[in-house]
Amino acid sequence: MSTFRQGLRIQLRVLHALMLREMLTRYGRHNVGFLWLFLEPMMFTLAVVALWTAVGMHKGVGISIVAFGITGYSTIMLWRNMPGRAIGAIPPNASLLTHRPVQMFDVFAARILLEAIGATVSFAVLSFGAWMLGLMHGPEDVLKVLGGWLLLAWFSFAISLWLGAASELSSIVYKLWAPVSYIFIPLSGAVFLVEALPPVGQEVVLLMPVVHCVELIRDGYFGSLFHAYYSIGYVLVFNTVLTLFAMAQLRSLSRKGLQP
């Protein structure tokens, strides 16, 4: 027990140190500095929501376009940005790995967690701000929102770790992630409600755990206005399997080590 607790303490210490360093190297001390961490995803989401509002999407459905946009686009910021930071994370941090407390997992985790924090703060600030401004209602069920967001963060963490480790073993991952993730944006559930799809389409999109998470988050926000489709069990199983794959990939990478 004590060695486990000691190990955990070292782990947290190292993660803390690496995250602080990451913030400094990435944002520096100039201008608004680390505020960019969540200003960046906020600006993305705001721009898209503004565009959708201007175009008048989903008019007459009864669901506020602001609520729809913020709950949708914020999730994209989570699952798309996290792997983006994990891929190629090792080479610029190679010198850190000469320090024995630092494991490859820590290097990935520091970047991924920082990105997750940025997306989460962005989502929280935007939805709270829009609520205060009367542009959308507050959540009907906060626990569902939280649960959906955490499940999605877990999924994003696992896939980031997997792709990050894989990207060191094969450079194809670098090339493929951008187009593949781009294709998944319209499929991810951010821009549609599952109930609006034909049954065949529903079956297909519900293969993706991200869709379940987005539906769960929206169910928490405005579940009384639509019928949400999700299975928490499916996401749990999917995430667990994905995490195991990620750990295996990371293990084989750290066995192989860095090329001198």
Add this chain to the structure above:
Amino acid sequence: MITLRNVSKQYPTRGGMRTVLDDINLTIRHGEKLGILGRNGSGKSTLIRLIGGAEKPSSGTVTRGMRVSWPLALISGFGGSLSGRDSLRLVCRLYGVDYTDKVGFVLDFTELGRYFDEPVQSYSHGMMARLAFAVSMVIDFDCYLIDEVVAVGDATFTERCNHELFGQRGHKAMVIVSHSDAFIRQHCDHAAVLVDGRLHTFDTNDQAFDFYQASLQVTAA
């Protein structure tokens, strides 16, 4: 004590797997000073990184019964936008050491003055080397890995490094990689030679240097 048992390391190359280290057995005791000789590319740095734990062996085991330093280097590789102070803080955080106790020593050793709060990328080579060395001295280890470090720099710097390393920490174990005969002879109890991935350990420096010279002749012929 540090023990390497049947340690091998392979890297994939275009022409198949390349064996850098082949079935290495090595023991480093408390206070022991071991020199490592070998031509460029013979795997000295890989060996050091394996001992330090930055690299894992392809097969075999490395057990560390003492606290081993990272391979001391001349550049602080934490990112150019970090200041000297940030770099020190980072290392202290990583190893769980109180940073406030260490600032005085680092400022004094590096003579960085106000540059201590400037980004490392604005440093001269000398400033960078002083910072990297001083930061390495902040954490207390039982065994120091020294990869060709102290031989570089101006006379004053070398002298101060020698004082910190071989004076203040003279009772610690050290593994030293160097091309300098004099440096190894001065600081090491004995030496080992890396040839074709195999490590030949000798009881004295003289034996090691004789063997090293002979191995160079063989490959040259």
